[in-house]
Amino acid sequence: SEESDGKLIEDSLIQLRCHFxxxxxxxxxxxxxxxxxxxxxxQFLDTKYNVGIHNLLAYVKHLKGQNEEGLESLKEAKDLIQKEHANQADVRSLVTWGNFAWVYYHMGRLAEAQTYLDKVENTCKKMERTEMDCEEGWALLKCGRKNYERAKACFKKGFEVDPENSEFCTGYAIAVHHLDGFNTATERNEAFSLLNPDDVYIKVLLPLKLQDKGQEAEGEKYIEEALTSMSSQTYVFRYAAKFYRRKGSVDRALQLLKMALQATPTSALLHHQMGLCYKAQMIQIKEATNRQPRGQDRENVDRLTIMLKATFEMAYVDLAEMYAEMGHHRKAEDIFQKVLCMKIVDDHKKQEIPYRYAINHYLNKWDLIKLHKKMSYSREKLLNALEKLAKRHVHRNVRVVESFSLLGLIHKLKGEVSDALLCYDRALRLTADLNPMF
Structure with a gap:
């Protein structure tokens, strides 16, 4: 029966080694x-390990209930395997196949789940255990501090078997770096020796380690070399900014953070780093004036206080967006309202915060029109973002009637009358289908 088939498949799935x-x-x-x-x-890190990151994205999509999107990420991983590891595609595909099997199982597509289980069974005897340890290590490493110790253990097992394998070396070195305060001096020195300056990601990690060891001048050479590369620039800017802030070159750090923010303007990490820089500048001024700044120094402290406050405002926005993404709309609304009631001085923030509020909430018609008029300089940005959001909801079959109504309003505000009428007509038809008595 289908029920017994499902139980047999589930028993087999549990035996797999994959993100699930x-x-x-x-x-x-x-x-x-x-x-x-x-x-x-x-988008921004040029790395040899992209197959794993697409697999992890598929798992995160599943956690959000977006299994169709998860399948798309797994197809991306499958294509990358064929492109980058064609000579050992089967061995490299085991984790991806396992994830495919799990996603199809959760979608109730048992035949497809069984197909991928068969692929795994036919191939797994060729697979070295260390290969799986490496895949697991990268997944753990991406999922935050609570997973770092296990990540280190995975990479260490692989590294001890194959010390020449660059994936094991890089993963082990990064895990030890993240756990710096919890490792023995021997482990830290061993990991430090494994850092390969030819890897762009390592090229900005290595200077921070050199800085810790009192070799800042040597570290800065690697930083400047990385900054001349066109590869992974957003990541390079982020770590280089941290290096220069710790060095005391706060202006340079801020310059690099602003460049990184151009690519990822909503990054909570970057806003936090900006806040640390503003705080460092305030401390510098206060120490130089014996904590009694006057005249221009006083004005600079006041200006920095406002800028520091702005980073906290954006941190609140990040938190609200996180709650909205999780479906906790009441919590998100409460936080957004708190931010919207703040006395915001920065002109950009005055428009950015309502804009991001609009993106995360379906506004009713009159609120949207008022906001549209109020935000004249970014009206196209606002409408395009809302249009993208509404289309995504239509594609996912989420609040479809409301989404088509919103699309109609957006087209109307853009002057696209015929498109607006089509969307409004579609919304009315859907309403009639959902309420046949009318």
Whole structure:
């Protein structure tokens, strides 16, 4: 029977080694931020390990109930395997196949789940255990501090078997770096020796380690070399900014953070780093004036206070968006209202915060029109973003009537009358289908 088939498949799925069985410690409030980090990495980090990151994105999509989108990410991973590892595609595909099987199982598509289980069974005897340890290590490493110790253990097992394998070396070094205060001096020195300056990601990690060891001048050479590269620039800017802030070159750090924000303007991490820089500048001024700034120094402190406050305002917005993404709309609304009631001085923030509020909430007709008039300089940005959001909801079959109504209003505000009428007509037809008595 279908029920017994499902139980047999479930028993087989539990035996797989993949993201669904690795017990990745991810709490619900962390999911939106993790997804953003994954998407940023796919977009901005040039790395040899992209197959794993697409697999992790598929798992995160599943956690959000978006299994169709999860399948798309797994197809991306499958295409990358064929492109980058064609000579060992079967071995490299085991984790991806396992994830396919789990997603299809959760979608109730048992035949497809069984197909991928068969692929795994036919191939797994060729697979070295260390290969799976490496895949698991990268997944754990991406999922936050609670997973770092297990990630280190996975990479260490692989590294001890194959010390020449660059994936094991890089993963182990990064895990030890993240756990710096919890490792022995021997482990830290061993990991430090494994850092390969030819890897762009490592090229900005290595200077921070050199800085810790009192070799700042040597570290700065690697930073400047990385900054001349066109590869992974957003990541380079982020770590280089941290290096210069710790060095005391706060102006340089701020310059780099602003460049990184151009690519990822909603990054909570970057806004936090900006706040640390403003705080450092305030401390510098206060110490130089014996904590009694006057005249221009007083004005600079006041200006920095406002800018520091702005970073906290955006942190509140990030938190509200996270709650909205999780479906906790009441919490999101409460936080947004708190921010919207703040006395915001920065002109950009005056428009950015209502804009992001609009993106995360379906506004009623009159609210949207008022907001549209109020935000004249970014009206196209607002309408395009809302249009994208509404179309995504239509595609996912979420609040479809409201989504078509919103699309109609957007087309109307853009002057696209015929398109507006088509959307309004579609919304009315759907309403009639849902309420046949009318």
């Amino acid at each position: 069985t690795w017990k990745l410690l991810i709490e619900a409030p962390e999911i939106p931020n993790l997804e953003n980090k994954i998407v940023e990495e796919i």
